[in-house]
Amino acid sequence: xxxxxxxxxxxxxxxxxxxxxxxxxxxxxxxxxxxxxxxxxxxxxxxxxxxxxxxxxxxxxxxxxxxxxxxxxxxxxxxxxxxxxxxxxxxxxxxxxxxxxxxxxx
Amino acid sequence: xxxxxxxxxxxxxxxxxxxxxxxxxxxxxxxxxxxxxxxxxxxxxxxxxxxxxxxxxxxxxxxxxxxxxxxxxxxxxxxxxxxxxxxxxxxxxxxxxxxxxxxxxxxxxxxxxxxxxxx
Numbered sequence: 001x002x003x004x005x006x007x008x009x010x011x012x013x014x015x016x017x018x019x020x021x022x023x024x025x026x027x028x029x030x031x032x033x034x035x036x037x038x039x040x041x042x043x044x045x046x047x048x049x050x051x052x053x054x055x056x057x058x059x060x061x062x063x064x065x066x067x068x069x070x071x072x073x074x075x076x077x078x079x080x081x082x083x084x085x086x087x088x089x090x091x092x093x094x095x096x097x098x099x100x101x102x103x104x105x106x
Numbered sequence: 107x108x109x110x111x112x113x114x115x116x117x118x119x120x121x122x123x124x125x126x127x128x129x130x131x132x133x134x135x136x137x138x139x140x141x142x143x144x145x146x147x148x149x150x151x152x153x154x155x156x157x158x159x160x161x162x163x164x165x166x167x168x169x170x171x172x173x174x175x176x177x178x179x180x181x182x183x184x185x186x187x188x189x190x191x192x193x194x195x196x197x198x199x200x201x202x203x204x205x206x207x208x209x210x211x212x213x214x215x216x217x218x219x220x221x222x223x224x225x
Binding site: 045050091 | 153212218
């Protein structure tokens, strides 16, 4: 089974900051990685798929990069609506989520 | 628009069974793979099961293999999750999700249904 390790688990930031979340796969997953945003009491929402492809309607301040085993999600100029929990997910071999990164207000 | 509506959650005693349903609308249901994902209260996301568009292939997480069964009825645009031998560790919100069609990430999610396993 492929394991996904996200870091950090919690991130404190201010509006306007640029933040980066890292996701590492236990083996190569090529670019088969998605990023999701989840707010309390809501279902997750996909932001990025295939490591760096932005979903339609997602603000361009979200970007993804990486391939193989190392991936990053970057949020440029953090907005109040961006405080949430973010998950990576590999879909190269079945499906595995990272443990999540909570982005909270500093 | 795409809608996924889960139902069937509730409180169930340990060792008992429960069947979840997910009614889909707004897209050609029989053309898409479907999935169940769960989230224990305050915890992260865990993929549970997946089924091909035609029901010919099914996949399960190790944590539920042998106890849970995913199925679908394309005539009713519904996917099911039969859960047997439930334990406290199965307490979670259960979401159904649909893939994008071209890739196997989850484009659409339902609102979730809560399953609580407790005596």
